[in-house]
Amino acid sequence: MNNICIIGAGSSGVTVAKSLRDKGLTFDMFEKGSDIGGMWRYENDNGQSSCYASLHIDTSRPNLGYSDFPIDPSLPDFLSHAQFLRHLEAYADANHIRPLVTFNTEVTAVTPKGEGWEVTLSTGETRDYAQVIVANGHLSDPRTPEFAGQFDGPQTHSHHYRTAAPFEGQRVLVVGLGNSAVDIAVDLARRAAHVTVSTRRSAWIMPKYLMGVPIDQWSGFLVRRMKLPVTWARRVMARLIRLGQGDQRRFGLPRPAHPMWREHATLSQELLPYIGHGYIDVKPDVAELRGGKVAFTDDSEAPYDAIIYATGYNITFPFLNKDVFDPGEDAGNLYRRMVSPAHPGLIFAGLVQPVGPTIPLVETQGKWIASLLAGEVALPDRQGMLQEIAEHREKQRRTYLGTARYVLEVDYSHYTKQMKGDMARQA
Ligand SMILES: Cc1cc2nc3c(=O)[nH]c(=O)nc-3n(C[C@H](O)[C@H](O)[C@H](O)COP(=O)(O)OP(=O)(O)OC[C@H]3O[C@@H](n4cnc5c(N)ncnc54)[C@H](O)[C@@H]3O)c2cc1C
Numbered sequence: 001m002n003n004i005c006i007i008g009a010g011s012s013g014v015t016v017a018k019s020l021r022d023k024g025l026t027f028d029m030f031e032k033g034s035d036i037g038g039m040w041r042y043e044n045d046n047g048q049s050s051c052y053a054s055l056h057i058d059t060s061r062p063n064l065g066y067s068d069f070p071i072d073p074s075l076p077d078f079l080s081h082a083q084f085l086r087h088l089e090a091y092a093d094a095n096h097i098r099p100l101v102t103f104n105t106e107v108t109a110v111t112p113k114g115e116g117w118e119v120t121l122s123t124g125e126t127r128d129y130a131q132v133i134v135a136n137g138h139l140s141d142p143r144t145p146e147f148a149g150q151f152d153g154p155q156t157h158s159h160h161y162r163t164a165a166p167f168e169g170q171r172v173l174v175v176g177l178g179n180s181a182v183d184i185a186v187d188l189a190r191r192a193a194h195v196t197v198s199t200r201r202s203a204w205i206m207p208k209y210l211m212g213v214p215i216d217q218w219s220g221f222l223v224r225r226m227k228l229p230v231t232w233a234r235r236v237m238a239r240l241i242r243l244g245q246g247d248q249r250r251f252g253l254p255r256p257a258h259p260m261w262r263e264h265a266t267l268s269q270e271l272l273p274y275i276g277h278g279y280i281d282v283k284p285d286v287a288e289l290r291g292g293k294v295a296f297t298d299d300s301e302a303p304y305d306a307i308i309y310a311t312g313y314n315i316t317f318p319f320l321n322k323d324v325f326d327p328g329e330d331a332g333n334l335y336r337r338m339v340s341p342a343h344p345g346l347i348f349a350g351l352v353q354p355v356g357p358t359i360p361l362v363e364t365q366g367k368w369i370a371s372l373l374a375g376e377v378a379l380p381d382r383q384g385m386l387q388e389i390a391e392h393r394e395k396q397r398r399t400y401l402g403t404a405r406y407v408l409e410v411d412y413s414h415y416t417k418q419m420k421g422d423m424a425r426q427a
Pocket residue numbers: 007008009010011012013030031032033036037038039040046048050051052055056057058059105106107108135136137138139140180319349350351356357358359360
């Protein structure tokens with residue numbers, strides 16, 4: 001009998017499994033769908049993928065690969081979802097992960113039992129484990145705003161958006177200005193009659209390339225090569241973006257009231273030029289839905305055929321009772337963003353939203369979890385965990401905007417250093 005259970009075989013579950021295997025740890029791994037890949041498997045039969053046909057990764061290739069499994073350099077700077085899935089499959093197969101996964105099996109309940117956990121499967125079977133690693137993804141339960149009034153046309157969430165085809169010739173309103181919103185607005189632009197993006201606080205739009213170089217490579221160059229302190233590097237980046245792209249207010253996109261580095265980056269090479277070409281226009285927040293029209297907070301009103309809410313996701317764990325783990329309270333209060341202080345046998349992988357790429361960050365989480373379960377990294381006592389969490393939350397509050405969108409926000413470099421520091425110290 002294995003003592004460890006992993007829930008989910010997306011990119012997070014796969015890399016955690018690989019690290020556990022590297023340490024000689026055995027585990028059971030359950031996946032709701034029929035294959036690995038989670039979010040990156042377009043139209044995944046798990047019914048959970050938020051992937052649209054035009055989705056490309058927004059981290060450039062050299063910064064995306066796994067530490068011992070880099071991405072084929074013949075692939076483009078920014079991989080499509082299909083190219084990333086193939087890379088993940090190759091990584092999983094090179095590490096013999098697929099045969100370790102029980103597919104088409106959903107974990108329906110995880111309940112405390114003695115010192116450990118009872119895990120119930122969709123087959124009706126129950127199994128006991130000392131540790132449960134939750135890697136179920138946090139970007140599949142749509143968060144949809146409720147606006148006053150009523151809209152007569154179809155309304156959907158970006159989670160369900162696949163292609164622009166159903167919106168051919170229509171006037172479409174996209175609500176939100178995160179990465180889903182800008183990708184979808186641009187995807188729609190050439191097929192819809194017109195696209196409006198509505199934003200309540202605007203966002204700093206970053207291009208994917210600056211002077212022909214992917215933007216994440218600029219920040220790496222300034223911090224790692226030029227050894228600039230992060231605050232200086234941020235200032236230089238802001239200046240470079242302004243120089244390369246111009247003032248976004250020219251395109252009717254307000255400059256946010258907060259500094260660039262306080263928000264989760266929104267990247268788009270096309271949004272501003274598409275606004276400049278008249279495909280897309282920008283409106284403030286929605287004030288009211290009025291049948292076939294939408295009114296905005298600047299007192300303007302416009303007719304629309306459809307609305308797409310690209311307004312982010314709720315964090316949900318349908319298999320955990322709220323008394324055991326309440327996502328609203330507990331998801332942002334994990335030791336090292338992974339371990340529940342109330343239930344140290346409950347460990348979360350991928351429950352982060354970095355400034356930087358999630359995929360390689362979760363590789364480091366996987367190594368940390370494997371070190372923990374192999375007894376090479378020790379947890380502090382409960383008080384110590386709560387102290388670390390309080391310090392993290394305080395830093396988070398000082399750094400990012402204090403809204404629901406930032407509960408899982410971490411800084412890639414700082415967080416990686418913390419995890420590597422733990423592993424190095426204890427080794
Ligand atoms: C539109 C979009 C674009 C993104 N682009 C990027 C990007 O460019 N770069 C980046 O780093 N990150 C990006 N992300 C974030 C991305 O979600 C993460 O990078 C990462 O791939 C998530 O992997 P995961 O394994 O944690 O979750 P998922 O990919 O969601 O996988 C979770 C897996 O768990 C399974 N599962 C869930 N519940 C159960 C259960 N009860 N029982 C059994 N199995 C279960 C699911 O079937 C699924 O296979 C993007 C996210 C979205 C929504």
